[in-house]
Amino acid sequence: MRKRLALFTVVACTAAVLVHTGGTAVAHGSMTWPGSRTYLCYEDGRAGGGGGDLQPTNPACVAAVAQGGKQPLWDWFGNLISNAAGRHREIVPDGSLCGPTTKYSAYNLPRADWPSTRVTANSTVTxxxxxxxxxxxxxxxxxxxxxxxxxxxxxxxxxxxxxxxxITNPPLAGGEYSWQARLPNKSGRHVIYSLWQRSDSPEAFYSCSDVVFGGGTGTPDTQAPTAPGTPVASTITGNSVKLDWTAATDNIGVSEYRVYNGSQVVATSGSNSATVTGLTANTDYTLNVVALDAAGNASPASASVAVRTGSLGACSVSYTKPSTWNGGFTANVKITNGGTSAIPAWQLAWDFPAGQTLTQAWSSTITVTNGKATAKGASYNADVPAGGSVNFGFNAGTTGAVTDPTSFTLNGSACSTG
Incomplete structure (x- = not known):
C-alpha cells in the first residue's frame, strides 16, 4: 500500500508540473520593429551562423551569449514573467528591465553597441x-x-x-501585431521599452529596443528608398524558396524589406536576402520586394521573379494514443519526410473536434481555432530533415468519445497516415 501511495504521489506531482508548464507558456512575442535586443541578436546570429546554428557577430550579442548561452536567442520571443499582473515596477528591479528573469539577464548588459534601429523623431511609424x-x-x-x-x-x-x-488589442495579420504610432521628439541613442500585459492572464512580456533618433527638428522623413534589385531565386524546395536581391538605398537608411506574392507579404528581412516558407508544392509564384525606411516610407516594388515550387516528397503521419483515461488522453505524433530535401518551418494541421480541449503540448506549439489544430515545431525541431522525422505530443481533455483524426496536412499538403 505504501508503494502504491508513493507512486500515486509522484504521478500527481508530475501531472501538476506539466499542467502548470502548459498553462504559462502559451503566449509568446517580442518587438520586431524596432527590433528588441533578443530579436536582433537572433537575426545577427542567423546571419553569422551556418548548419542550423546561431553565431552572433555583434559585440554586445556575443557578450550576451558568453554570459547566458544561445537558448535565449532561440527563444527570443519568450522574455516574460508569468504572474506579473501589471505589477511591473514592483517585481522588476532597476537594472533588470530588459531581462527580468535569469534566462534573459544577459540582455541587461549596459553597453552602447547593442544592435540598433535608426528612427526619425516626431515621425509616424508602424x-x-x-x-x-x-x-x-x-x-x-x-x-x-x-x-x-x-x-x-x-x-x-x-x-x-x-x-x-x-494600444489595446492592435490589429493582427501575418503572425504579427502592427499599429501606427508617433515617435517622441528625441535625438541620439535611446531605448524604447515595451510592456505587453495580457488581459486574459497575469503573464506579461518585456523588451528593450535600442534606437538612434535623427531629424529632431520635427520635420518628418518623407523620402522613400529606391527600388531593390530584381530578386534571384535559389534553393527551391516543395514549400520554400531563397531570394537574394541588390540592396535599395535611402537618404537615411533602409530598415526592412518585405517580399510580396501579389498583395500578400510572405516574408520580411533586415538584409537583402530572405527565405520564403509555407509555400504549396508544385505551385507557381510571382515574387517581388519592397524596401522600407524607419519612417515607414515604402519604395517602388522591384521587378518580379517567377518561381515554381518542387514536389514536397511523400510525407506520412503516425498518430498514437499511449494513454487514455476517463476525460482525457495523451497523443504522440510522428511526422516522416520521404522527400530528398528538408521541410523547413513545418506546420501540421488536423481536425480537433468539439468535446476535445488541448491542455498541454511538448516539442511543439499547438493552437486550436474553429475546430482545427495547427502544430509548429520548437526551435530544435522546426525542420523535418530529408528522409527523417520529428516527434511531438500533447494531452487533451474530452467530454465524450475520443475520435482519432483521419487526415493531416503538412504546410498545406496532404500526408498519408499510418
Missing part, C-alpha cells in the same frame, strides 16, 4: 510585434529620458513618466 501565440492585452511603449546613459544599467527612473504610445 510598430510590429511578433505574435508567436496571440492573446488580447495592452501594449505600452516608453522612451528613455534626455541625457540617458546607455552604458549604465537601465532603471525605471530613466524612462519618461508616461508611455508615448499605448
Amino acid at each position: 510598430f510590429r510585434y511578433n505574435a508567436w501565440a496571440p492573446h488580447p492585452g495592452t501594449w505600452e511603449q516608453y522612451v528613455t529620458k534626455d541625457g540617458f546613459d546607455v552604458t549604465k544599467p537601465l532603471k525605471w527612473s530613466d524612462l519618461e513618466a508616461v508611455p508615448f504610445d499605448k
Whole structure:
C-alpha cells in the first residue's frame, strides 16, 4: 500500500508540473520593429551562423551569449514573467528591465553597441510585434529620458513618466501585431521599452529596443528608398524558396524589406536576402520586394521573379494514443519526410473536434481555432530533415468519445497516415 501511495504521489506531482508548464507558456512575442535586443541578436546570429546554428557577430550579442548561452536567442520571443499582473515596477528591479528573469539577464548588459534601429523623431511609424501565440492585452511603449546613459544599467527612473504610445488589442495579420504610432521628439541613442500585459492572464512580456533618433527638428522623413534589385531565386524546395536581391538605398537608411506574392507579404528581412516558407508544392509564384525606411516610407516594388515550387516528397503521419483515461488522453505524433530535401518551418494541421480541449503540448506549439489544430515545431525541431522525422505530443481533455483524426496536412499538403 505504501508503494502504491508513493507512486500515486509522484504521478500527481508530475501531472501538476506539466499542467502548470502548459498553462504559462502559451503566449509568446517580442518587438520586431524596432527590433528588441533578443530579436536582433537572433537575426545577427542567423546571419553569422551556418548548419542550423546561431553565431552572433555583434559585440554586445556575443557578450550576451558568453554570459547566458544561445537558448535565449532561440527563444527570443519568450522574455516574460508569468504572474506579473501589471505589477511591473514592483517585481522588476532597476537594472533588470530588459531581462527580468535569469534566462534573459544577459540582455541587461549596459553597453552602447547593442544592435540598433535608426528612427526619425516626431515621425509616424508602424510598430510590429511578433505574435508567436496571440492573446488580447495592452501594449505600452516608453522612451528613455534626455541625457540617458546607455552604458549604465537601465532603471525605471530613466524612462519618461508616461508611455508615448499605448494600444489595446492592435490589429493582427501575418503572425504579427502592427499599429501606427508617433515617435517622441528625441535625438541620439535611446531605448524604447515595451510592456505587453495580457488581459486574459497575469503573464506579461518585456523588451528593450535600442534606437538612434535623427531629424529632431520635427520635420518628418518623407523620402522613400529606391527600388531593390530584381530578386534571384535559389534553393527551391516543395514549400520554400531563397531570394537574394541588390540592396535599395535611402537618404537615411533602409530598415526592412518585405517580399510580396501579389498583395500578400510572405516574408520580411533586415538584409537583402530572405527565405520564403509555407509555400504549396508544385505551385507557381510571382515574387517581388519592397524596401522600407524607419519612417515607414515604402519604395517602388522591384521587378518580379517567377518561381515554381518542387514536389514536397511523400510525407506520412503516425498518430498514437499511449494513454487514455476517463476525460482525457495523451497523443504522440510522428511526422516522416520521404522527400530528398528538408521541410523547413513545418506546420501540421488536423481536425480537433468539439468535446476535445488541448491542455498541454511538448516539442511543439499547438493552437486550436474553429475546430482545427495547427502544430509548429520548437526551435530544435522546426525542420523535418530529408528522409527523417520529428516527434511531438500533447494531452487533451474530452467530454465524450475520443475520435482519432483521419487526415493531416503538412504546410498545406496532404500526408498519408499510418
